[in-house]
Amino acid sequence: MEQKPPLPPFNLINAKQKVQMAEDAWNTRNPEIVSKAYTLDSEWRNRSTFLNGREEIVKFLTKKWEDEHQYKLKKELWAFTDNHIAVRFEYEFHNSDGQWFRAYGNENWEFDENGLMRKRYASINDVPIQESERRLK
Template sequence: MEQKLPIPPFNFETATLKVQMAEDAWNTKDPEKVSLAYTIDTEWRNRDLFINGREEVKSFLTAKWEKELEYKLKKELWAFTDNKIAVRFEYEWHGHNGQWYRSYGNENWEFDENGFMKKRFASINDLKIDEKNRRLK
C-alpha cells in the first residue's frame, strides 16, 4: 500500500513536517500534485462548499487558482493528536481586477493510516488589502 509520509500517529516533529509539506505543495498551485496528498474519497468543507473525492478536489483547485492570482500561502501548526492536525493559515492573492486580499483561516485535518488526508474542514475569511500592505511575497 502506498504511503504519504509522515504517517500517523503524529508527534510535534512529524505534524510540523506535514504542515510544511502541505504549504509547499499548495504554493506550487498544481492541482494534480496537491490532490495526491488526499485519499481518493476525501471529504472537504471549504467555506460553503462540500467537496467529495480527489477528482472534485482537482476541479476545485483549478478554479481556485484561475481566480486567485499570485497566490502565496503560509500555514502554521496549531494542534495535533494521533491522526489529526489543526492549522491556522493566511494567504494573499489578487483577482483579475487587481484587488488584493489576505485570506485568514483554520483547517482541521484527519489522516488515514497511510498518511493521506481523508478529511479537510476549512473556515476562511477574506480581507481586502492594498498591494503595499502585502506580507507574503
C-alpha cells in the first residue's frame, strides 16, 4: 500500500511538515513528483477547473508550467484537524510575454489514512505585478 507520511491524524508539527513537503514538491515544477502526493482518484478543484485522478493532475500541471515561467510558491499552514489541512499561499510567475503575476489563494486538503491527498480545493486570484515587486525568488 502506497503511503506518504506524515499520516493523519495531524498535529501542529506534522501538519506544518505536510505543508512544507507540498511547497517543496510544487517548487520542483515536476508534475510527476507533485502527483505522487495524491490518491490515484484524487479530486481537485483548481479555480474553475475540475480534475479527477493523477493522470489529469499530471496533464494539468504540465500545461500550467509550460505557461507559468520561473514559478515560485510559498505555502503557509492556516488550520488543521484529524485528516484535513487548510493553507494560504502565494506564488509568482511570468507569462511568455514577460508579464509578472502574483497569485494568492487558499487550499482545503483532505487526506486518506495513508497520508495521500484525496481532495484538493483551491481558490486563486492573480494580480499583475512589475518584476521589481517580486517577493519570491
